[in-house]
Amino acid sequence: MATILITGSSDGIGRHTAAVLAADGHRVVLHARDERRAEDAHTAVPAAAAVLIGDLASLAQTCELAGRAAAAGPFDVVIHNAGVGGGQRAPQPTEDGLERIFQVNTLAPYLLTALMPAPARLVYLTSGLEAAGRARLDDLQWQARPWDGMQAYSDSKLYDVLLAFAVARHWPGTLSNAVDPGWIRTRLGGPDATDDLPEGAETQVWLATSDEPAATVTGHYFKRRTSLTANPQAYDEQLQERFLAVCADLTGVELPG
Structure with a gap:
């Protein structure tokens, strides 16, 4: 059985993923933004080993x-599930002065990846909207262009794929992949979404636990257990390196290796 950390697992896809993995006997550690959401998470997934707050x-x-x-691990698998949507009508700077969508969706998984011991498997949740993403590493904070929340979200999801592919290159001992869960009916996806929670979680569960040859690959972009072609920008190794350098500059933490 595996030990698995899932970020953003107090509701939605993350919580369902955690519930499935815990029911299968794996040691699952949840993550929530604050104490209230941590209580909700543990109530929903009582078999979870712990809930980490941040x-x-x-x-x-x-x-x-x-x-x-790091203290609660070591982890065999980390699923970077946490994320926020693009419905904001204006940029929302964080306490660090960074654009919130980019910081939560992209910079946080980078920082956690860089600071935690490398697991055997990493899964980064992206979105089909990564196809519309445009890598603007010169304007990550939206200071030089008119604000577009959905474009900011699409860009952040492209950066998640860039991160997954860059880690796959730098850490050959870790299986690092990106997953488009589909348009799932959750608080983030909304009531008009086309797919149910089980569909949104199935690929992450499979990548986290399966020893099938199709699941034990690295540097792939998946949807419904199928390896697809991502946004062409994600395969640009020079862009990957520039992205890692920008993240290291913003956080003060370089990706080991």
């Missing part, structure tokens, strides 16, 4: 979360 919109709290996670 607001991913704060670099300081994300660093503290990495420390708590």
Whole structure:
């Protein structure tokens, strides 16, 4: 049985993923933004081993979360599930002065990856909207262009794929992949979404636990257990390196290896 950390697992896809893995006998550690959501998470998944607390919109709290996670591990699998949507009508700077969508969806998983011991498997949740993402590493904070929340969200999901592919190259001992869970009926996905929670969790569960040859690959972009072609920008190794350098500059933490 595996020991698995799932970020953003107080509701939605993350919580369902945790419930399935815990029911299968795995040691699952949840993550929530604050105490109230942590209580909700543990009530919903009582078989979970623990709930770690940390607001991913704060670099300081994300660093503290990495420390708590290291103490609660080691983990065989980390699923970077946490994320926020793009419905904001204006940029929402965090306490660090960074654009919130980018910080939560992309910079936080980078920082957790860089600070935690490398697991055997990493799964980064992205979105089909990564196909519309545009890598603008020169304007991550939306200071030089008119604000577009959905474009900011799409960009963040492209960066998640860039991160997954970059880690796959730098850490050959870790299986690092990105997953599009589909448009799932959750608080984030909304009531008009086309797919149910089980569909949104199945690929992460499979990548986390299966020893099938199709699941034990690295540097892939998956949807419904099928390896697909991601946004072409995600395969650009020079862009991957520039992205890692920007993340290291913003956080003060370089990706080991």
